[in-house]
Amino acid sequence: MAPKKYQLKELMKATGGFSLQNKLGEGGFGMVYKGILGNNKEVAVKRVSKNSRQGKQEFIAEVTTIGSLHHKNLVKLIGWCYESKELLLVYEFMPRGSLDKYLFNQSSELEVQYSKVLDWKTRNGVIRDVAQALDYLHNGCEKRVLHRDIKASNIMLDIFYNGKLGDFGLARTIQKRNETHHSTKEIAGTPGYMAPETFLTGRATVETDVYAFGVLVLEVVCGKRPGNMYAQDDYKNSIVYWVWELYGKGEIISAVDKRISYEENEIERVKWEEEEEEVDIERVKLEEEIEIVLILGLACCHPNPNQRPSMKTVLMVLNGEVSPPNVPLERPAFVWPAMPSSFKEGEDNSLINGTLTPFTQLSGR
Template sequence: MHSEIAFDAIQVTPDVSGSPITNLSGQALYKRPFKLWSESKGTASFNTTFVFRITPRTDPGGEGLAFILTGHATRPENSEGKWLGISNASTNGSAQNQIVAVEFDTSKSYMEDLSNNHIGVNVNSVYSIKQENLSINLSSGTDIIVKVQYDGKNLSAFVGTQMKAPAIVLPINLPDHLPQKVFVGFSASTGNHTQLNCVRSWEFSGSSVDEHPDLLWVWIMVPVTVLVSGAAFYFSLKRKCGKQEEEEDDPRVEQQIQRSSTAPRKFRLKELKAATENFNSKNELGKGGFGTVYKGFLKNKEVAVKRFSRNSHQRKQDFIAEVTTISNLHHKNLVKLVGWCYEKNELLLAYEFMSNKSLDKLIFCKKSDVENPITLNWETRYGIICGVAQALDYLHNGCEKRVLHRDIKASNILLDSDFNARLGDFGLARIIQLSDQTHHSTKEIAGTPGYMAPESFHTGRAAVETDVYAFGVLVLEVVCGRKPGDQSVNNKYNNGIVDWVWEYYRRQRILDVVDLRLKGVFHKEQTEYALMLALSCCHPNPYQRPSMRIALRVLTGEVDPPVIPIEKPPFVWPATPPVSFSEDLEYPPTGGLLSPPSELIGR
């Protein structure tokens, strides 16, 4: 039976064609496998967030839906009904199944099932090795958001909008049950009773342990019905690695760059090859989803050469956006672009070299890290925070055309010889053409998980408010010395750094989150104000976040930080604007998230 696209969804049931939808099963898998573990590099971690909607077509409805990791690219035969598309009567419980599932069960098909509304973790079987009842109604016909995390030791799942505590946590070593390479996606089934299982959006990011790792990052931004019959169905998604680009250079790339009156110098490929000793690995400064950065020498001047991966997603668009955006910007807290090169299908950017590299290599360093023994003192950290705030205030308010950075994070903050902060990596940045607009609409959400505002998953828009949210997360990182998703602190950190710090604020112990490596040597009032500012920047309601102009005034001591609630408010969308704003504090930024789309430069 074939699938159909209708009603803004991938419909693979005869709900459209008129055929019966009883006793069906199916799987929807990303077409490329993800390397979960290797003997030399251990086990990968991953995070996935998705929104699903289960709509009963009978009373009661069908069997349920599951997020799965599987070693097989095909669905088991005869896996309809109670088997959830995971196994069948002859294979259930067999290690050959090679499948781990987080099930959202809507039918009490077995005596072992807690109820017809529970979450469970299944290993090679439809019988859950751990399950929990849910207070939220899975079969309500409304959107339900889920976040599943794996840190190499524990599998956790959060259900609902608040996500204050995991609905289920299971210590599990996935390599014991799964092959090195797995497919990720969803399975579902119906029996005599039916329902529609629709995955409306999906984000998956993982730290691959492949020899040449690429960040696996998948977005589905249209509703996807995953009831499949006949054979397994594969989504043709976009990934940060794909087919190699054509070998001939695209003349449109240079044309778009040269349109800018401030385009920097164009280098020849042989110049940058010579500068980096033919991209010698010994000169490597770092890697990312975009490619690799190398240290080089151009006429005895140190530079950092950014080499875009041939497999990076939308590499040309990101390259053009970075050159044309940053060449028009001039601020002491922005990295200076020296020049660019597009030749023989190589995309290269040359930046001024920052001798202290990126912030993440210092702020998250371990005591055992002999290469980075530096512990940044409080004065240096506060200076970095203020420097980034000045850079963002310039981008949002000081330019002729407002710029949204869209990827503010510790690895994109570079430090010069005096540890002054320079904001870099403008590959995702977008210019807003009209000065009275504040957002950029896109079909493909950009950013880094952990730094992304919750409304990004619902609006598909980047905005000044989403930049402000990422800045708030960055401030928390700098003060606490921890990553956004660090889960190493007595399992109290599972919901991310924002929830973790807000909990200490609720208990009136907010200074307890300060990096222990500071050994208590920090300006207490200044630190408390910085943390409260960060939480206000991470407010779930974007209307309640301060502008970067106000954030800067807080950091310079001109105004007190915004008042924030003791309990972190739940995320609700659409967000509700406050009844009134303080004219002195200018909340929210002019224009807001809900203003009409603007004319854009770049992607």
């Protein structure tokens, strides 16, 4: 069912006139408010900044892109409103908020509701949820979609802490189903999640989405922010560089968020004595599982796009169907040109609506 067109007065009433008491957060181009519609349905209403040209572009992109998508791991766009210069987007309400609020230590008393530490089972589930959403965008819907802004703050959690990918303001639909890339003169995305080739080519590809997913995997497991790189060779302050260094030393498991308690995973702990060492079988199994996910994250963050796994392969690894890709102990140098396996020179790079090319400065959204 297509998103509904709402009247401004309906959404004004639902949000209490966009009351600050109903404010849920602030995005790159507007505020988000909690609203209650006439049928007592809870929603989230994004109010796009009136004077933002980029915001208007995002508004159109959201309506034209996510409005036609349907997947359990995508935040559902319920409706929209364009009236009296107001641009409003209405989404399903996600009661647990965004993932980033649970991953990083919060200092504000206002964030006490997000003080819950997500256990490994929940984190692993969210990673799988996002992988399913991306596989759908890349391979499962009628027209291939590139999200272009995968990050923890764009992952929303429902009441059961299931993950849903949201914020399609930078997303673009590929005109031909067998195409996998989109060219632009402007760089879109968030520093720390952007693949190194993006800074040289300006192209968004399925591989650049995979790279951002890999960074997301690392921060979910490690509970660390991704870092903020401005050049493709400046990785020493990034989570990718840090985890890769530990991997090369054989210490990758030490990257795991120390707040994750094994007891929280309700594991039946079985121990026995072997050569005077106490061995926790279930803990070893759990660490092996976490290590596989970390290595998968590094594989997705390979500097060269043609070495990154597809989202189909990612899902197979997460489901235990195949082993993770081989990852070198030392992070390879970024070499260009190294065209993505999906990229074919000479293809028509145009989008369904090529005029909608939002720009996100390197300082982030």
